[in-house]
Amino acid sequence: MTHTIDDLPLAHGRAGTRRVLRVHRFGTPGARPKAYIQAGLHADETPGHLVAQHLLAALKALDGAGAVTGEVVLVPVANPIGLDQIVLQSLSGRFELATGVNFNRSYADLSGAVADAVRGRLSGDRAADVALVRQELRRAAEALPTATQADALRRALLTLATDADLMLDLHCDFEAVMHLYTAPELWEEFRDLAARLGCEAAFLADQSGGHPFDEACSGVWWRLRERLGVDAEALPVACAATTIELRGQLAVDDATAARDAAAILDHLRHRGVLAGDPGPAPAPRCTATPLAGVDRVAAPEAGIVLFRVAPGERVEPGQVVAEVLEPESGVRHPCRARVAGPVWARHLNRFVAAGETVVSIAGTEPLAAPGTPLLTA
Ligand SMILES: [Zn+2]
Structure with missing residues (x-):
């Protein structure tokens, strides 16, 4: 069994309060590929919270069977601040009440700090260079300033995710079909996941505006390339990040969540994070737009x-x-x-x-x- 649980304290709580970020880890620390999965960054998007519970139960069983070949880091409740924002009997988890800032915006661009740290140190050995960049990404994320509790949350989440090979951010829309957001360069990699989830739409953008979490994880790689003047051959986008929109806010039931979790686990098998053959993905239900x-x-x-x-x-x-x-x-x-x-x-x-x-x-x-x-x- 490799499963561990960390409760990371969040800084800047008010006197008499204490918030933690609970992090579940599976697999040998440092094993590759590393998948990072979080749910509920928008704290009122409950489908992700439920899918994360199904993932957690399944990962415990898979771990017991020795089937976690890479590493999985799962944060089932990514926003304890937002989850505590009850306004007039209603959960308001999208924006931080104190500032009005969307919890999935304003993530730091680490490319400047990392470019400064690795300039002149890239060897031309792609695997070694990716490892070096990941090390500096972690260092840059840990060094982010945190003037507020929400910034402390952003730093904690980005530090956990920034060196992952795969980042899945579980959200939902108001009333919606299953869909996802990713970058054009990553679409080939996410066709499999989109088909397994039954996505009916997939949206591509290099820069969607506002600095959401997924682009902080993946976009840093192509911004780093630009800063260093190297191409995709020299430095791949080594973190495939996507925001998965698990239909609408009211799409919360066990059977649906179990199917969605199974699709995600099959994608982890497809990528070699988990052992086993997922079989072919079903026919896609959409093309990316x-x-x-x-x-x-x-x-x-x-x-x-x-x-x-x-x-x-x-x-x-x-x-x-x-x-x-x-x-x-x-x-x-x-x-x-x-x-x-x-x-x-x-x-x-x-x-x-x-x-x-x-x-x-x-x-x-x-x-x-x-x-x-x-x-x-
Ligand atoms: Zn959301």
Whole structure:
């Protein structure tokens, strides 16, 4: 048995309080490939919390059978700060209440510090160079300043994940089909996972804006390449990171979570983190599309939203996907798709403000200008 549990104390708690980050580790420390998996960075996204519990139970059994050939680091509750934010009887886990900052934004770019540390030290031996960069990534993450409790959480999570070969960040949307986000350079690597999970959309962006956790883990490698003036042959993106969106916030049941966990474990077998043959992945249910191609259909006025489509339905340009009914005037405003593609998410609320996204559609061509922030708040 290799399973260990660490409770990492989080700095900057108020007097009389104590928060810890519970970290489960499986496999020989330092074994490769290393998979890092976390759930609930947005603390009100419960599907990830449940899938992590299924992963934990399965990993304990696999560990007992000696089947963890790499290393797995699992953080089933990645945001104890957010999980404690109850506002008027409702869990509010996406933004830190103290600052309004999204818990999955503002992750540090370690490429500058690591470039300074490794410049002139790369040997040309790819494996040795990757190991050196990982060592400096850990060092740079540990050295991050932490003025606030949320920063202490960011530092702890990034330190755990930054040297991983594979990083899976478990989230969900409001009401949605299974989908994931990753970088164009990593899509080939994640086709297997997307197919096993049954993803109905996969969004690609090098830089989606706001510095989310997955891009802090993977993007640091290509930013480092740019800083050092080396190519992908010399330095691969050695951390394949993705944000998995486990459908919608209410998609919380044991049978679904067990299937999702099984798909993730099969992907870990596919990558050699776990022993065993996962068998071939099923036929993919989507092709990847640019994140910049997402049509976020907004409410033109505040009102009652009446959906005309459900997640998973395919729509055409000009099609009415929802109506927003102004309750004082009785006027109904049609909300139309601009692109052809599958509806992959819709709002959870049924009364929306003007400008809020009510339906999201996966278009194939970029709509957003380069540099536009591509993620929602
Ligand atoms: Zn999320």
